[in-house]
Amino acid sequence: xxxxxxxxxxxxxxxxxxxxxxxxxxxxxxxxxxxxxxxxxxxxxxxxxxxxxxxxxxxxxxxxxxxxxxxxxxxxxxxxxxxxxxxxxxxxxxxxxxxxxxxxxxxxxxxxxxxxxxxxxxxxxxxxxxxxxxxxxxxxxxxxxxxxxxxxxxxxxxxxxxxxxxxxxxxxxxxxxxxxxxxxxxxxxxxxxxxxxxxxxxxxxxxxxxxxxxxxxxxxxxxxxxxxxxxxxxxxxxxxxxxxxxxxxxxxxxxxxxxxxxxxxxxxxxxxxxxxxxxxxxxxxxxxxxxxxxxxxxxxxxx
Amino acid sequence: xxxxxxxxxxxxxxxxxxxxxxxxxxxxxxxxxxxxxxxxxxxxxxxxxxxxxxxxxxxxxxxxxxxxxxxxxxxxxxxxxxxxxxxxxxxxxxxxxxxxxxxxxxxxxxxxxxxxxxxxxxxxxxxxxxxxxxxxxxxxxxxxxxxxxxxxxxxxxxxxxxxxxxxxxxxxxxxxxxxxxxxxxxxxxxxxxxxxxxxxxxxxxxxxxxxxxxxxxxxxxxxxxxxxxxxxxxxxxxxxxxxxxxxxxxxxxxxxxxxxxxxxx
Numbered sequence: 018x019x020x021x022x023x024x025x026x027x028x029x030x031x032x033x034x035x036x037x038x039x040x041x042x043x044x045x046x047x048x049x050x051x052x053x054x055x056x057x058x059x060x061x062x063x064x065x066x067x068x069x070x071x072x073x074x075x076x077x078x079x080x081x082x083x084x085x086x087x088x089x090x091x092x093x094x095x096x097x098x099x100x101x102x103x104x105x106x107x108x109x110x111x112x113x114x115x116x117x118x119x120x121x122x123x124x125x126x127x128x129x130x131x132x133x134x135x136x137x138x139x140x141x142x143x144x145x146x147x148x149x150x151x152x153x154x155x156x157x158x159x160x161x162x163x164x165x166x167x168x169x170x171x172x173x174x175x176x177x178x179x180x181x182x183x184x185x186x187x188x189x190x191x192x193x194x195x196x197x198x199x200x201x202x203x204x205x206x207x208x209x210x211x212x213x214x215x216x217x218x219x220x221x222x223x224x225x226x227x228x229x230x231x232x233x234x235x236x237x238x239x240x241x242x243x244x245x246x247x248x249x250x251x252x253x254x255x256x257x258x259x260x261x262x263x264x265x266x267x268x269x270x271x272x273x274x275x276x277x278x279x280x281x282x283x284x285x286x287x288x289x290x291x292x293x294x295x296x297x298x299x300x301x302x303x304x305x306x307x308x309x310x311x312x313x314x315x316x317x318x319x320x
Numbered sequence: 321x322x323x324x325x326x327x328x329x330x331x332x333x334x335x336x337x338x339x340x341x342x343x344x345x346x347x348x349x350x351x352x353x354x355x356x357x358x359x360x361x362x363x364x365x366x367x368x369x370x371x372x373x374x375x376x377x378x379x380x381x382x383x384x385x386x387x388x389x390x391x392x393x394x395x396x397x398x399x400x401x402x403x404x405x406x407x408x409x410x411x412x413x414x415x416x417x418x419x420x421x422x423x424x425x426x427x428x429x430x431x432x433x434x435x436x437x438x439x440x441x442x443x444x445x446x447x448x449x450x451x452x453x454x455x456x457x458x459x460x461x462x463x464x465x466x467x468x469x470x471x472x473x474x475x476x477x478x479x480x481x482x483x484x485x486x487x488x489x490x491x492x493x494x495x496x497x498x499x500x501x502x503x504x505x506x507x508x509x510x511x512x513x514x515x516x517x518x519x520x521x522x523x524x525x526x527x528x529x530x531x532x533x534x535x536x537x538x539x540x541x542x543x544x545x546x547x548x549x550x551x552x553x554x555x556x557x558x559x560x561x562x563x564x565x566x567x568x569x570x571x572x573x574x575x576x577x578x579x580x581x582x583x584x585x
Contacts, residue, residue: 071429072422073581083335088429092341095333099426105419105582109357118356122341122349122427125330136327147358163423168330195325 023048023171023202024069028078031064038064040226042078046204046219048170051197053217053234054206057309061226062206063101066175069204070099082171094123097171098164103156103180108149112139112159115148116166123167133162138188153180161189172196174205178212190216210306214238222302224309230302237302243277246270246293247284256287267304272297341428346437347444354411354445363407367449370399375460379467387470392457393484394546400453400488404446405512408495411438412577413505421582431578439496446492450485483545490542494566500573503580516565534558538565 024046031039039061046052056062067073069080071088080087082097090096106115116130134144137158148156157180164172172193178186193203193216207213213220220237222230230237247253250269257264257273260283264273270293273280277294284291354360374395382391412435415421428434464470495512502508516539523533523540534541534557541561544550550558 067581070426072425085335089339091335091337091339092333093429094427095330096335101422101426102419105422107357107414107418107420109359109418114356118349118352119423119427121352122345124341124345129327129330132327136325165327167333168327192325199326 022046023083024173024204025081026065026069026078027080029065029068029075029080030077031068031073031075037226039068039075042223042226042228044221044228044231046202046221048202049197049200050218051193051203051205051216052219052221053213054204054221054223055210055213055306056206056208056223057306058208060208060223060309062208062223063175065223066101066173066204066206070097070101070173072101092123092167094119094169095167096169097173098167098169099172100157100160100164100174100177102175103153103160103177106148106156106159109147111145111147112151112155113144115159116162119163119166125166129166133166136165136192137162154182154185157181157185161192170200171202172204174203176207177205178207178209178216186212186215210303220302222305222309229309230305242272242274242297243280244270244293244295244297245273245277245280245284245291248290248292252287253284253289256283256289259283259287340430340433343433343437346428346434347440350411350434350437350441351444353414354407354441357414359414360407360410363403363410364445364449367399367403368452371396371449371452371456374398375456375463378460379463384464384468384470387461387464387468388473389457389461389476390473390480390548392460392464393454393476393480396453396457396460397450397484397488400446400449401491404449404488405491405495405498406509407445408442408492409499409508409512410505411442412496412499413503413508416503416582417505419582425582432574435500435574435577442492442496443489446489447485450488453484454481477548480548483548483550487542487545490538490562490566493570494538497566497570497573500577501569503576535560536564537561 022045026045027043029039029042030037042061042065054062054066064073068075069082069087070093071086082090087093087097110118113130113134116133117127120127120129139155139158139162143151143155148159151159157177161174161177164174178189181189193205197203197218205213205216214234218234220231220234221228222237245253245264246269247256250266250271253271254264254266257271257280260279262273262275262280262283264271275283277296281291281294355364375392378387378392378395415424424434425431461470461472461474465472498508498512502511516537519537520539523529523537534554538561541554541558544554544558
């Protein structure tokens with residue numbers, strides 16, 4: 018019964034009319050880690066998450082949570098905590114009532130609502146207010162409280178950091194870190210690289226309905242090569258080529274596929290003064306990400 | 321302020337077992353949703369508050385020989401007649417208009433079961449306010465004699481209760497059907513109040529349609545439930561009109577609820 022991965026998604030595809038929101042998405046998410054699901058707006062993140070929790074039926078492929086179809090889980094709220102849209106709350110219900118209803122549906126006592134209010138830092142006065150009066154940050158906290166109500170092993174959160182201030186993001190990171198350290202699985206989506214970088218250990222990058230990169234955050238960030246800028250771009254290009262180092266030019270700098278030391282030696286051998294030399298770091302991921310975003314905006318213009 | 325990072329752990333829940341949430345629990349959740357927002361509270365409070373007001377107005381304004389139980393019921397059931405369908409509409413549409421369906425259908429993925437729970441909750445609440453109409457009418461009739469020298473006749477019979485319960489529940493079911501079909505509160509409420517009246521006007525004025533009116537028009541075919549003299553032929557006509565106005569919109573409505581996406585953001 019126990020699955021090796023908390024979440025397994027294979028070959029998911031979903032179209033709306035002529036628009037294919039999710040083309041072919043496969044990935045696994047493991048226990049004990051925070052996995053970021055990163056992609057520009059419209060990349061297919063939300064549709065994938067909705068298919069994962071049984072709100073949308075895929076055209077093909079399948080999604081399994083804790084080894085089973087989400088819709089087959091008994092009392093799913095006790096196993097998977099879900100936050101898809103913090104603003105999707107009845108504006109006339111109080112914050113506490115939202116949690117009390119959730120607790121009731123999961124077969125939990127009403128005092129569970131109060132425990133969660135304390136966890137997300139909504140005070141008694143705020144809990145008595147109707148959610149229509151809440152700021153986006155408060156709604157996110159309420160939504161995260163709702164996701165945690167049933168003491169689940171898996172959390173699926175769509176853009177949970179959206180609307181949180183820096184303090185709130187720090188709080189969210191601490192909370193998810195502890196959740197993962199206790200063996201829980203977190204899958205959270207975001208369209209902001211910086212945000213995910215802060216919170217997640219593992220990354221799945223999605224663009225135009227496909228997974229374009231995935232792995233440990235360090236790996237994805239480290240495998241970027243070296244950024245180098247020299248006194249003369251032409252001479253530097255020749256020097257890198259002479260040393261057999263592949264490089265792509267961006268402006269007057271180069272992204273070289275080698276360690277900084279090798280790059281510096283090649284430049285020295287070619288007699289070029291190095292003005293800038295650093296590991297590409299997030300740049301590769303960022304450029305990948307920017308490219309995805311640019312592709313998508315072109316697509317939008319064409320349509 | 322010291323806050324916990326994570327909530328206290330709970331007893332582990334079993335991964336094996338029947339899917340989703342038990343029906344009884346869903347009905348309790350849906351009953352609670354009927355009274356936990358201002359809109360739904362006002363609706364039920366409105367029904368509850370209007371009923372005694374109507375009794376008082378009748379005690380003051382109606383001629384003494386008209387102060388009978390049947391007459392009282394005719395009037396005390398009026399708020400229910402107009403507002404119960406709205407309750408039926410809102411219990412369905414709020415999940416879409418307020419997008420709470422995202423949470424509802426994530427916690428309970430079996431939408432058919434959720435729909436049945438909604439219908440059951442609306443039915444229970446409906447029966448409760450229908451009983452209120454009967455009780456208020458009885459209080460009015462009991463007071464009518466001593467206060468105004470009213471007729472005070474209690475003749476009503478089991479058939480009378482059956483007729484009123486039926487007409488009110490048909491209205492509630494029609495509300496549920498319109499709610500499922502349109503999924504938007506305002507559109508469903510407007511359509512519910514306008515379309516049946518358009519039908520009545522058309523069948524009343526268009527030449528040649530008047531004869532068949534009771535087969536098609538729900539208002540006309542259920543009017544005999546108020547005069548308590550439905551004939552076997554009349555029951556058939558009512559069944560036909562109910563199929564048209566309740567079942568016909570409900571079938572595509574159910575399919576829509578089961579299949580349509582609850583949009584986010």
